[in-house]
Amino acid sequence: MAFSFxxxxxxxESARQLSLSSYxxxxxxxxxxxxxxxxxxxxxxxxxxxxxxxxxILKLIVKHGNVEELVMEDPLSSRPILRPPARLAGSPQVMxxxxxxxxxxxxxxxxxxxxxxxxxxxxxxFEDNASLDLLFRLAVLKFLRSELMNQFNQAVERCRAxxxxxxxxxxxxxGSVLQSRERFARFQIx
Numbered sequence: 001m002a003f004s005f006x007x008x009x010x011x012x013e014s015a016r017q018l019s020l021s022s023y024x025x026x027x028x029x030x031x032x033x034x035x036x037x038x039x040x041x042x043x044x045x046x047x048x049x050x051x052x053x054x055x056x057i058l059k060l061i062v063k064h065g066n067v068e069e070l071v072m073e074d075p076l077s078s079r080p081i082l083r084p085p086a087r088l089a090g091s092p093q094v095m096x097x098x099x100x101x102x103x104x105x106x107x108x109x110x111x112x113x114x115x116x117x118x119x120x121x122x123x124x125x126f127e128d129n130a131s132l133d134l135l136f137r138l139a140v141l142k143f144l145r146s147e148l149m150n151q152f153n154q155a156v157e158r159c160r161a162x163x164x165x166x167x168x169x170x171x172x173x174x175g176s177v178l179q180s181r182e183r184f185a186r187f188q189i190x
Contacts, residue, residue, distance in 0.1 A: 027138070029131040043139035049112050053144065056109040058151040065187045070159040070180055116140070159184045 035042030062071045120136035163184050166177045 027134065029135055031129050032131050032135065041135055043135060045139060045143055046116070049116060050143070050147075052109050052112055054147055054151060056106065057144070057147050058155060061148075061152055061155050065155065065190065067155065067159055067183055067187045070162045070184060070187075071155050113140075156188065159187060 029041060032041050034040065058071075062068050116136070120133050124130055124132035124136075163177075163180050166180050
């Protein structure tokens with residue numbers, strides 16, 4: 001038979017053929033100047049990319065968590081939201097809340113990410129240093145990974161605030177309170 005994996009054989013015999021070994025991944029970045037702390041390399045991602053990515057990630061979390069109505073902000077509330085800075089050390093920035101995902105366009109997110117990747121690749125090619133492109137990719141992955149958790153926490157806080165708002169004496173509809181509480185619990189569990 002041409003495909004050896006389709007043949008039946010002894011499981012113990014197959015297990016003897018495997019050898020397990022440990023592996024420690026490492027990434028070497030050559031010809032790069034260390035940053036301020038002389039340990040890591042400083043990378044600054046644009047504030048426009050950061051804001052578009054934050055909005056896009058929050059929109060995806062809310063959409064796939066099925067809590068869009070709970071996370072939407074009231075048009076009457078215009079209190080500022082405290083957000084961390086883009087990447088460099090400094091005090092948190094105070095920004096106005098985004099108006100209910102209206103500016104969150106997936107096409108713009110893809111366009112901005114593509115522009116940043118092309119710029120990093122062109123710079124790496126110009127300086128003949130592939131480590132620059134690798135450093136950029138690592139910085140974007142680190143940013144997206146941390147923002148995923150931050151935006152999930154922000155969605156949870158918005159849902160919690162909306163559920164508390166529904167529980168206030170002004171909202172006497174008990175069905176919506178129970179339904180919103182159930183959707184919020186399902187969102188947290190899933």
